[in-house]
Amino acid sequence: MNVHDYVENVKSGNIDVVEYIENVLEEAERINSAYNYYTTICSDLAIGLAKMVKNNPKGKLAGVPVSVKDCICVKGVETTSSSDILKGYKPVFHATVVQKLINEGAIIIGKTVQDEFGFGSFSVNVGKSFKVPLNPVDPLRSCGGSSGGAAGVAAKSNLVHLSLAESTGGSIACPSSFCGVNGFTPTYGNVSRYGLIDYGSSLDKIGVIGKDLNGVELMFDVIKGHDANDSTSIEHINEKKEITKVAVIKSAFDVDDKVKSIVEKKLSDIEYDEIELPLTKKYSLSSYSIIAMAEASTNLAKFCGMRYGAQPDITMPYNEQFTKVRSNNLGKETKRRIIIGTFARMSGYRDAYYIKALKVRQAIINEYKKTFKTYDALISPTMPILPPLLKNIENLNPLDIYKMDQLTVGVNLAGLPHLSSNAGYFEGLPVGMMVVGNHFNDNAIFDYVRKTW
Amino acid sequence: MVNNIKIGLEIHCQLNTKSKLFCGCENKANEEPNTLTCPVCLGHPGAKPVLNKQAVMKALKVALAMNCQINPAMVFSRKSYFFPDLPNNFQVTQYEFPLAGKGFFDGITIKRLHIEEDPGKLIHKAGYVLVDYNRSGVPLIEIVTEPELTSADRAKEFLRNLIWTLEYLDVYERESESSLRCDVNISINNGSRVEVKNVNGMNDVKRVIEYEVERQQQHQAVQETRGWDSEKGITYQMRTKENEDDYGYITEPNLPMFEISNELMDNIKVDLAELPLEKIKKYIKDFGLSLNDAEVIASDKGVAELFEKVSMHVNPVRAAKWIRQELVRHLSLNKVKLNNITFNSKEFIKLLKLFFEKKITDKVAKDIMKKLIKDSSFNVEKYIKDNSLTAVSDESEIESLCDSVISSNPKAVEDYKSGQENALNFLMGQVMKLSKGKASPDIAKEILKRKINK
Known part of the structure; x- marks a missing residue:
């Protein structure tokens, strides 16, 4: 059943929402025991919300089961960004997006696992006390990351489900591609980040993953809009501009032949020009890495074992205490990114790395803006490879892994809206294709994909 | 070095x-x-x-x-x-x-x-x-x-x-x-x-x-x-x-x-007309205030504004001195900022005028000032009239008060005659008390001295 029909049935009383949610919770437990998508399943909250909707079946998402990526705060439900350092932390407030979803009748089912703080492309960098989520098509493979749990549960649920996810450099598009579902990343500033645990605050965007494209758009429409609590959020009032002229980024097809063949087949019915984005191709990954890690290294400084989260007895001088808590509770990749990010902003290196990366970012944004004067959308494969076997990921070095984001970091750096949808399967493994729109022309992307896919 | x-x-x-x-x-x-x-x-x-x-x-x-x-x-x-x-x-x-x-x-x-x-x-x-x-x-x-x-x-x-x-x-x-x-x-x-x-x-x-x-x-x-x-x-x-x-x-x-x-x-920009350091210079140069008076008045916005209004109606040097010694001291003792209260500057100007013209005594002026701080609708002239607080400067009236004080305090009179200046202050106090604070102190002192030394 699609999301719109389900909401109608809930409102008309054809579906008993409490019974339905009980079934959803049962399915969630069952899927979770095999695939590890959830960090927490919040049955009490879900049943409570379902009863409220049953009594008063209103709202655009009345009764719709929704999972929330672990980095987004749900009041009273353990929220950790899948890091041991936040074990036990229960937020005292709902993220703005969560509050908006509840206001429209959505039912919060649980928190989905991710790479710790979003640091990864395969969801293998979870904290020690968390389990790696498995690909819904082939459990020996990765479901992508960092929103791995969000994409996996959206793909694996037979009952209605939408996932709230988050992307810094491709964390919505990547797992959506590997799990064969739709993943939408809005324009930066279109959706409030209040209550999102920061990774790279100038890059972080909350978005939606789901099987049902119309459902994904419906949920995006619910969560978007200005929020006084997020100074970088914007109320956008411009008219939607229909996507008619599209371009394909030529060098983006310099990927695994299996991926290439599926995407090219999909493109055979579509009219497009071929273009290149030379600056983006050459510099987006390095600019992105420096900015994201520099911001992350300061954003994560607050996790030091005072006030909340992991907190052993405070007996040592504060410096030793902080060091011990962070050494014991942060993962290897997290430490790597904190160290790189700190290095990039230290005096003597700051100008050569951090400041230069900011300038390059502006140049890349300008390159995209120029392109969007001619074209309404850009198309490319989402990921350069098929979902990899988990055992092969262990052999990759960090730089190989960072390169997995080569097709997604540019648009994330520029804050452009993009939708990754399934383009087909190669020997049963899903391949994603990505449509990138101009700033704040988010909804036109949905129209385009509905029309041409 | x-x-x-x-x-x-x-x-x-x-x-x-x-x-x-x-x-x-x-x-x-x-x-x-x-x-x-x-x-x-x-x-x-x-x-x-x-x-x-x-x-x-x-x-x-x-x-x-x-x-x-x-x-x-x-x-x-x-x-x-x-x-x-x-x-x-x-x-x-x-x-x-x-x-x-x-x-x-x-x-x-x-x-x-x-x-x-x-x-x-x-x-x-x-x-x-x-x-x-x-x-x-x-x-x-x-x-x-x-x-x-x-x-x-x-x-x-x-x-x-x-x-x-x-x-x-x-x-x-x-x-x-x-x-x-x-x-x-x-x-x-x-x-x-x-x-x-x-x-x-x-x-x-x-x-x-x-x-x-x-x-x-x-x-x-x-x-x-x-x-x-x-x-x-x-x-x-x-x-x-x-x-x-x-x-x-x-x-x-x-x-x-x-x-x-x-x-x-x-x-x-509208807010930034004149700042304390400029005001201090102006007060000294244009109004002839002492450095001390100028600094105290200019450093408090409310007081400075009051002073500038007052200075158009009464002698600025005398006004500044009285504002610093009486008004500012009283305000700071009671931790009150003039800007945080409604203060009736028109009535305050009337008060200063009456005082400087010796229509009321220093004591009465201070009492009225305190009442004015508490109540912005306080009417100075009515209060003086209702309570007959006009200073007594009629010499014959003060003379009879002095006579009465001298005759009922023979010891103090003797003390003063034998050179104890304090005794005169005591007698002055008695005259003021008898006049309910209204006797002009300058005149009363003159008369007491004259009568005792006779």
């Missing part, structure tokens, strides 16, 4: 905004610890800052008063260091793009002026430390001067003048010594520059400079950062140049660039 003392100040001043710099928590001192906090100022995961416009307006006022160049847009930055009083383990401040650049104040060049947040407060107990986050996120301005101050006294005077101006602008309230904190840079004889951190209040700034000038004469200065122990009155080494902190500044990505619009600027 000490010559060429160079002193630069970095002054951190708390702004008296209603709420904190990045959240809605109340900005208030001396409350129960950790009661004025929220997810933002406690650094909870997911919380985000929202800039308080009132803080920007107040900082802009100061920047204009310091004649600074205002930058068209400002950016906040994160200054990273780990410390328990800092919830995010970074302080949101300004680095490359501060609110304002070069300016001048009280003859000293201002290098820059920026906005930043205050950390929480550590409370040291025996064997452990507590943290109070009520102060976390309180808005501060930092004013940085060039090293152009040349003595401890001059530095203190500069700070005093600055505080007057900040109070006059209604951006700062001197609640505690720590609401104005300074880092003091001192070098002598073109030697190395020593920075002394966290000095509270202008009196300690003076002490620090005196101590450092003395110390640097004894020991060749090296470039270093020192701390200040106010109780012992000494500075001590914190760190040398080699291990200076590296704060790894980045721009605060959760706050967009803030543009200073012309509209915003126009709104503020």
Whole structure:
């Protein structure tokens, strides 16, 4: 059943929402025991919300089961960004997006696992006390990351489900591609980040993953809009501009032949020009890495074992205490990114790395803006490879892994809206294709994909 | 021989905004610890800052008063260091793009002026430390001067003048010594520059400079950062140049660039007519006030405004003296700011006129002043009439009062005759009492002296 029909049935009383949610919770437990998508399943909250909707079946998402990526705060439900350092932390407030979803009748089912703080492309960098989520098509493979749990549960649920996810450099598009579902990343500033645990605050965007494209758009429409609590959020009032002229980024097809063949087949019915984005191709990954890690290294400084989260007895001088808590509770990749990010902003290196990366970012944004004067959308494969076997990921070095984001970091750096949808399967493994729109022309992307896919 | 003392100040001043710099928590001192906090100022995961416009307006006022160049847009930055009083383990401040650049104040060049947040407060107990986050996120301005101050006294005077101006602008309230904190840079004889951190209040700034000038004469200065122990009155080494902190500044990505619009600027300029230092000069030059009277009156906005109204109707020199000695003293004893109450200046002018024309006595005038402070609808003339408080200056009337006092106090009369001047004051008191404070004291004294010496 699609999301719109389900909401109608809930409102008309054809579906008993409490019974339905009980079934959803049962399915969630069952899927979770095999695939590890959830960090927490919040049955009490879900049943409570379902009863409220049953009594008063209103709202655009009345009764719709929704999972929330672990980095987004749900009041009273353990929220950790899948890091041991936040074990036990229960937020005292709902993220703005969560509050908006509840206001429209959505039912919060649980928190989905991710790479710790979003640091990864395969969801293998979870904290020690968390389990790696498995690909819904082939459990020996990765479901992508960092929103791995969000994409996996959206793909694996037979009952209605939408996932709230988050992307810094491709964390919505990547797992959506590997799990064969739709993943939408809005324009930066279109959706409030209040209550999102920061990774790279100038890059972080909350978005939606789901099987049902119309459902994904419906949920995006619910969560978007200005929020006084997020100074970088914007109320956008411009008219939607229909996507008619599209371009394909030529060098983006310099990927695994299996991926290439599926995407090219999909493109055979579509009219497009071929273009290149030379600056983006050459510099987006390095600019992105420096900015994201520099911001992350300061954003994560607050996790030091005072006030909340992991907190052993405070007996040592504060410096030793902080060091011990962070050494014991942060993962290897997290430490790597904190160290790189700190290095990039230290005096003597700051100008050569951090400041230069900011300038390059502006140049890349300008390159995209120029392109969007001619074209309404850009198309490319989402990921350069098929979902990899988990055992092969262990052999990759960090730089190989960072390169997995080569097709997604540019648009994330520029804050452009993009939708990754399934383009087909190669020997049963899903391949994603990505449509990138101009700033704040988010909804036109949905129209385009509905029309041409 | 000490010559060429160079002193630069970095002054951190708390702004008296209603709420904190990045959240809605109340900005208030001396409350129960950790009661004025929220997810933002406690650094909870997911919380985000929202800039308080009132803080920007107040900082802009100061920047204009310091004649600074205002930058068209400002950016906040994160200054990273780990410390328990800092919830995010970074302080949101300004680095490359501060609110304002070069300016001048009280003859000293201002290098820059920026906005930043205050950390929480550590409370040291025996064997452990507590943290109070009520102060976390309180808005501060930092004013940085060039090293152009040349003595401890001059530095203190500069700070005093600055505080007057900040109070006059209604951006700062001197609640505690720590609401104005300074880092003091001192070098002598073109030697190395020593920075002394966290000095509270202008009196300690003076002490620090005196101590450092003395110390640097004894020991060749090296470039270093020192701390200040106010109780012992000494500075001590914190760190040398080699291990200076590296704060790894980045721009605060959760706050967009803030543009200073012309509209915003126009709104503020209206407020900045005349500041205390200009007023002091004017009062001395145009009205002939003493330096002391001019400083006391000009440093309080409400008092200065009252004085300027009053000076159009009565003798400004006499008015200033009485305002300082009676009105200001009474207000400060009762911790009342003229600006925070409705004060009827028209009635006050009537009061001064009556007093200066000797229609009422000093005692009656003071009593009426107190009533006027409490009640803005108080009618001076009606009150005097209803209570028959007009001064008695009719000589025959006072003469009969004096006769009566002399005859009923023979001992005091004898004492005065034998040379005890105090006895005359006692007799004067009796005359005033008998007249219910209305007898003109000058006349009464004349008559008493004349009658006793007869």
